Amino acid sequence: MASSQVHAARHIMGDSLPGFELREKFNSNSNVCPIWRSLRHVLVLRLQLIAREGCMSLLLEKVLKSYREPGGKRIPVLGIERFAMNQGEQLALVGSSGGGKTTLLNIIAGILTPDSGRVVVDGSDIATKHEVVRDRFRAAKIGIVFQTFNLLPAFSALENVLRGMSFSGRGVDKEFAKQLLERVGLGHRLHHSPQKMSVGEQQRVAVARSLANKPVLLLADEPTANVDQANQQLILDLIRDTCRDHNVTLLMVTHSSEVAGAFSRVENLKDFNRPELSLQEQSA
Numbered sequence: 001m002a003s004s005q006v007h008a009a010r011h012i013m014g015d016s017l018p019g020f021e022l023r024e025k026f027n028s029n030s031n032v033c034p035i036w037r038s039l040r041h042v043l044v045l046r047l048q049l050i051a052r053e054g055c056m057s058l059l060l061e062k063v064l065k066s067y068r069e070p071g072g073k074r075i076p077v078l079g080i081e082r083f084a085m086n087q088g089e090q091l092a093l094v095g096s097s098g099g100g101k102t103t104l105l106n107i108i109a110g111i112l113t114p115d116s117g118r119v120v121v122d123g124s125d126i127a128t129k130h131e132v133v134r135d136r137f138r139a140a141k142i143g144i145v146f147q148t149f150n151l152l153p154a155f156s157a158l159e160n161v162l163r164g165m166s167f168s169g170r171g172v173d174k175e176f177a178k179q180l181l182e183r184v185g186l187g188h189r190l191h192h193s194p195q196k197m198s199v200g201e202q203q204r205v206a207v208a209r210s211l212a213n214k215p216v217l218l219l220a221d222e223p224t225a226n227v228d229q230a231n232q233q234l235i236l237d238l239i240r241d242t243c244r245d246h247n248v249t250l251l252m253v254t255h256s257s258e259v260a261g262a263f264s265r266v267e268n269l270k271d272f273n274r275p276e277l278s279l280q281e282q283s284a
Contacts, residue, residue, distance in 0.1 A: 056120070057216045057249040058085040058108065063117035063127075065103060066278040077103050078114070079277030083267075087216070090240060090250040092260040095269035101253045104269065105219050108251070109142055110134035115278065122216045139167040143210035143248070145220040145239065149202045151194040157181055157205045158190040164209040180208040184238055200231035207239055211246065218243055220252040224259060236262060 065078040077100045085091055095101050106112040107119060110126045113134075119127040122141050126134050138144075151160050161177040181190055184204040194202050203223065210218055220239060224232040236259055243250040252259070260266045 056084050057087045057089075057122055058083075058251070059118065059120040060084070060108070061118040061120075063107065063119060064115045064278040065100075065107060065112070066115060066275075074279065076275035076278035078107070079274040080104075080117070080272060081274070081277075083272055085217075085249050085251065087249055088244070088247045089265065090243060090263055091252070091265045091267060092263040093251060093253045093267055093269060094255070094257075094260050097255075099269050100273060100275070101269055102221060104273075105221055105251070105253060108217075109144060109219055110138045140170065140213060141216050143213065143215035143218040145203075145206055145210045145218065145223045147222045147225050149194070149206045149226075151202055151205055151209075153194050156191045156193055157186055157197070157208075160194070160205055161209045161212050164212045167213075170213065177208075177212060180211055180242075181205070183242060184208050200227050200235065203227055203231070203235050204238065207235070207242065211242055211248065214246065215248055217249045217251070220250065222253055222255065224254070224256065232256075232259075 060080050060083040062082075063078055063080040066074045066076045068074050093101060093104075103112065107114050107127075108121070110119075110121075110129070111134075114127055117127060118125050121137070124137065126137055129137065152163060155163060158174075158177060158181060161180060162172050162174065165172045165177065178187070178190065181187060184207055186201060186204055186208070189197065189201065194205065197205070203226075207223070210220075218239070223239060224235050227235055239252070240250065240262070242248075252263070254260055
C-alpha cells in the first residue's frame with residue numbers, strides 16, 4: 001500500500017498496528033456496539049495487511065499467465081503464488097531462456113496483463129486497470145532499461161531523457177535531466193545523438209532516461225547483454241548505485257552469474273514459478 005494509506009491507518013488507530021496493542025484498543029472499549037465488535041477482527045486484519053504492504057514496492061499474488069497457440073492449445077508460462085520486494089531492495093532474477101522472465105517483467109510493467117491474480121506496484125493493483133491507465137501509471141512509477149536501449153535516434157541524449165519525462169504528466173525538469181546524465185558520466189555529451197555514441201554510452205543514456213521520472217521501481221532486462229566486457233561492470237555499478245541513491249527498488253533479469261553474484265538477493269524463477277497452475281485454473 002502507498003505510504004499515505006499506512007499513515008492514515010496509524011493516524012486513526014495509533015502506531016501500535018499491527019500488534020497486540022491495536023487489538024487491546026478494541027477489546028478494552030466496553031461501549032463499542034456489538035456490530036462493531038463483530039467486525040473488529042476483519043478490520044484488524046485489513047490494517048495488518050496495509051502495514052505489511054506499506055513497505056513493499058512490488059507484490060505479486062496468485063499470478064497466472066498462459067498463451068494460446070493457433071491450434072487452440074494453451075501453453076502455461078507463469079504460476080506465481082507470491083513474490084514481493086521491499087522499497088529500495090535490489091534483486092537479480094535468473095532462469096533459463098524461455099522460462100518466463102521477460103513475460104514476468106512485462107506483467108509487472110503493465111505491458112501485459114495476467115490471466116488472474118494481483119500485481120501491486122506502490123500500493124496499486126495494476127492488473128485491474130485499463131490499458132490507458134496502466135500506461136500512465138508505468139510512465140509515472142516504473143522505469144525500464146531494455147537490452148536494445150530504444151533511444152530515439154533523431155534526438156540528443158538530453159532530449160531522450162526529457163522525452164521520457166514528458167510521458168509521466170509531471171512536467172519536464174531540464175536541470176534534473178542534466179544531473180542524471182552527469183551522474184552517468186555523460187555531462188559532456190548532452191547534445192550528441194545516439195548515432196554519435198558508443199554502445200556503452202547509449203546504455204548509460206537509457207539508464208538516465210529510466211530514472212528521469214523518479215520511479216519507485218526499476219526493471220532492467222539484461223542491461224549488460226549488448227555491452228562489451230569493459231563496460232559491463234560500469235553499467236551494473238551505475239544502475240545499482242543510482243537506484244540506491246534514489247531509494248528505487250531494482251529488479252534485474254540476467255543470465256550472467258557474475259552479475260547475479262553482485263546482488264545479496266538472487267531468485268531463480270523456477271523456484272517460485274509453477275506454470276502448471278495456469279492449466280489447473282483453466283480446467284477448474
